[in-house]
Amino acid sequence: MNENQVKELEIWADSFKEGEFILDRIKNKFLGTISYEHGFVPTLTITINSQTIKFFVYGYYDAWNDRPKKISNLLVYGKCDGMIYDPILDKIIFAYEETSAVPTGNQSLQRLERTWYAAVQKIPFVYLLGKFGLHKDGGTRKVSIWPSYLALKLSSQYKIPSLTLLYGSETKQEDYEEGNAMEQLQSLIAWYLNDHFDQNSGLLDYQNLLKIIYKDMCMFIKNHYQQISKNLAGANQLSDDKLYEYLKNRAISKSGDIKFTSDFTWELSTKAEKIEKKSFNNFIYHIEKLIEQQKAWHPTEGSTVRTEKIEYVKSHTELQTKRKNKLEKKHKLKKQTTLDVDEFPTHKNGEKSIQTGKKILVMIDSTNDFLNCIEQAFGVKTRQSIEPVLNKDIPSVLYMTNSLQQNGRAFKGDPYTGQITAYSRIFSIGINGEKQRNMIAYYPNQMYSQFFDINLKKLKNKGVMTLVENTDLIITRNGISIDPKTWSLL
Amino acid sequence: MRDYNLTESICDQVVVVSTKLNGWIEWFSNPTAGPWKRIGIPGVSSLAGTGFEKEETRPDLILYHKSVKPKVLIIESKDKIDKLIDSANQNNQIKKTCQGVLPNMRTRLYELIKTSTDKELVQSLNSINFIPGYVIGDSKDIQAKISELKKLHFKFIDKSVFPYFIIIIVKKSGLDLTLETQIVSETQTDETKELEEFFQTGI
Numbered sequence: 001m002n003e004n005q006v007k008e009l010e011i012w013a014d015s016f017k018e019g020e021f022i023l024d025r026i027k028n029k030f031l032g033t034i035s036y037e038h039g040f041v042p043t044l045t046i047t048i049n050s051q052t053i054k055f056f057v058y059g060y061y062d063a064w065n066d067r068p069k070k071i072s073n074l075l076v077y078g079k080c081d082g083m084i085y086d087p088i089l090d091k092i093i094f095a096y097e098e099t100s101a102v103p104t105g106n107q108s109l110q111r112l113e114r115t116w117y118a119a120v121q122k123i124p125f126v127y128l129l130g131k132f133g134l135h136k137d138g139g140t141r142k143v144s145i146w147p148s149y150l151a152l153k154l155s156s157q158y159k160i161p162s163l164t165l166l167y168g169s170e171t172k173q174e175d176y177e178e179g180n181a182m183e184q185l186q187s188l189i190a191w192y193l194n195d196h197f198d199q200n201s202g203l204l205d206y207q208n209l210l211k212i213i214y215k216d217m218c219m220f221i222k223n224h225y226q227q228i229s230k231n232l233a234g235a236n237q238l239s240d241d242k243l244y245e246y247l248k249n250r251a252i253s254k255s256g257d258i259k260f261t262s263d264f265t266w267e268l269s270t271k272a273e274k275i276e277k278k279s280f281n282n283f284i285y286h287i288e289k290l291i292e293q294q295k296a297w298h299p300t301e302g303s304t305v306r307t308e309k310i311e312y313v314k315s316h317t318e319l320q321t322k323r324k325n326k327l328e329k330k331h332k333l334k335k336q337t338t339l340d341v342d343e344f345p346t347h348k349n350g351e352k353s354i355q356t357g358k359k360i361l362v363m364i365d366s367t368n369d370f371l372n373c374i375e376q377a378f379g380v381k382t383r384q385s386i387e388p389v390l391n392k393d394i395p396s397v398l399y400m401t402n403s404l405q406q407n408g409r410a411f412k413g414d415p416y417t418g419q420i421t422a423y424s425r426i427f428s429i430g431i432n433g434e435k436q437r438n439m440i441a442y443y444p445n446q447m448y449s450q451f452f453d454i455n456l457k458k459l460k461n462k463g464v465m466t467l468v469e470n471t472d473l474i475i476t477r478n479g480i481s482i483d484p485k486t487w488s489l490l
Numbered sequence: 491m492r493d494y495n496l497t498e499s500i501c502d503q504v505v506v507v508s509t510k511l512n513g514w515i516e517w518f519s520n521p522t523a524g525p526w527k528r529i530g531i532p533g534v535s536s537l538a539g540t541g542f543e544k545e546e547t548r549p550d551l552i553l554y555h556k557s558v559k560p561k562v563l564i565i566e567s568k569d570k571i572d573k574l575i576d577s578a579n580q581n582n583q584i585k586k587t588c589q590g591v592l593p594n595m596r597t598r599l600y601e602l603i604k605t606s607t608d609k610e611l612v613q614s615l616n617s618i619n620f621i622p623g624y625v626i627g628d629s630k631d632i633q634a635k636i637s638e639l640k641k642l643h644f645k646f647i648d649k650s651v652f653p654y655f656i657i658i659i660v661k662k663s664g665l666d667l668t669l670e671t672q673i674v675s676e677t678q679t680d681e682t683k684e685l686e687e688f689f690q691t692g693i
Binding site for chain 2: 015016017036037038039040041056058059060062063064065066067
């Protein structure tokens with residue numbers, strides 16, 4: 001490389017603010033001054049060992065005419081907040097996501113499809129989020145363990161750093177400078193830039209930093225998992241120095257023996273759980289019986305009650321039915337499935353209850369038991385059609401979303417696409433990428449026609465793509481099922 | 491550098507950059523996420539200054555200038571002025587802006603400033619000039635379209651509260667962006683003349 005030549009790097013970002021956020025991190029490590037070209041483009045010029053490097057911020061991905069394909073490809077699974085890109089080498093050096101909203105409950109998994117896809121693409125990825133969030137009611141909320149737990153699994157599954165950095169404290173929830181996160185983020189970016197220009201003498205420092213970050217992630221999970229997932233796989237290893245070393249080595253693709261597989265395998269059911277209020281949904285009713293017989297269990301704590309106004313339920317059931325009828329008329333098809341407002345029980349608040357299960361995740365010890373529930377609820381033919389796509393030698397995990405919305409976010413938006421992706425990588429795939437459970441997605445309130453366009457072809461959106469990549473079976477209303485790999489009705 | 495389309499977001503960005511260079515402070519802009527989505531008034535707690543509900547209408551920019559007569563610009567942005575004056579859209583967009591966003595925001599800012607711990611800001615509250623504005627990308631026949639916008643704006647706005655507004659036109663030449671500002675009122679007064687002079691030196 002000609003040392004006198006200015007090397008240009010690009011920061012692609014969801015907004016100019018996000019891009020400048022990265023520029024500030026770089027400036028803090030390498031000095032330099034931020035200026036604006038053409039009246040609006042933030043730039044920063046720095047020097048790394050006599051090499052002059054100039055960064056341009058390309059804010060708002062869609063505004064630019066010749067966006068690199070590599071960037072566009074990553075955006076297919078959602079617009080991550082920013083990335084550093086070398087246009088000459090066509091390489092994404094680093095990507096990040098940040099949020100000032102502290103995700104809790106099921107919301108905590110929103111956007112995690114981006115985290116996953118960065119790992120698939122072998123791009124070092126940081127998710128920066130607050131440890132505590134200030135709610136509008138004035139109270140504080142603690143961030144979920146799932147972003148961190150997913151990141152440590154992805155690091156080992158895909159052999160690339162996927163990190164969560166938590167900023168803030170209970171009293172300074174929104175202070176990015178509180179805690180180590182910002183300094184760690186800056187050090188990581190600096191290391192990747194130095195490494196990109198072959199100027200790295202600090203490999204050991206980088207490895208130490210990775211190990212510290214993995215330790216921080218593990219300790220955060222260890223301190224909080226009891227409130228979220230009491231039987232968390234791998235919980236006993238979270239304070240083991242060997243695990244941090246192992247994760248670091250896996251993340252830098254250092255070869256070595258496979259370890260920790262059994263420690264991070266989700267256990268089979270250890271105790272029966274009494275379900276006080278049985279589901280009105282026949283299939284879930286049978287699944288709940290498995291829970292009572294100690295053949296299945298809920299891996300997460302807490303539960304919610306979801307009700308919707310009668311008009312809302314009526315509107316979306318009608319819209320879905322209309323769409324199904326249109327599709328069936330065009331393709332001379334007839335599937336036994338109905339969706340009607342009267343099929344939903346009325347809750348004591350006067351609204352319709354659309355929640356079919358107590359929780360959205362159930363771990364089922366035997367896939368054969370799962371198939372028995374299918375048969376009991378939907379008949380033997382449905383069982384026979386489903387059987388070939390599942391591996392009966394491993395257990396299963398059932399994810400369900402009760403979304404009723406016609407053409408809604410169940411397939412294309414937050415938090416569902418992040419949920420299904422993260423839960424699949426967390427519960428069905430082992431720490432070293434081993435397939436450990438069948439991943440089954442159940443949509444009790446979505447008719448099968450919602451999954452296809454009018455030509456009976458696969459819908460084109462990120463929700464569908466995540467289902468293809470991360471599930472083994474999709475069950476829609478009345479048990480009509482789809483093989484996600486071929487996107488065909490079973 | 492790569493070429494770009496003059497989108498609403500890029501129009502906002504050039505206004506933010508330019509105004510900062512001219513002494514304005516950004517109190518709010520409307521990117522997708524991040525801590526900057528909050529209304530950042532000095533001395534107002536982040537909880538009180540929490541941004542907007544998901545479906546709540548909001549301006550695109552709020553800018554503050556601390557001068558002898560402090561000014562707050564409450565801005566609606568569009569890449570194309572047609573989106574504001576288009577006959578299919580006008581009754582929705584302009585009406586929503588003039589009868590909803592602008593007066594609501596003025597009231598909300600007034601109330602928020604009252605809670606500020608910045609005494610100087612609170613003391614200046616009654617002398618703050620809240621000015622509505624539009625940021626728009628340049629286009630053919632822009633002056634004729636501004637006349638159309640003027641008619642619509644004054645049809646819906648409460649003129650006793652907002653007797654004039656500012657137009658900021660974003661002009662693209664090659665890769666460069668520049669701004670042109672105009673004060674628009676139904677009748678010219680000493681106040682509008684003064685504002686014209688103030689904005690003549692740039693925004």
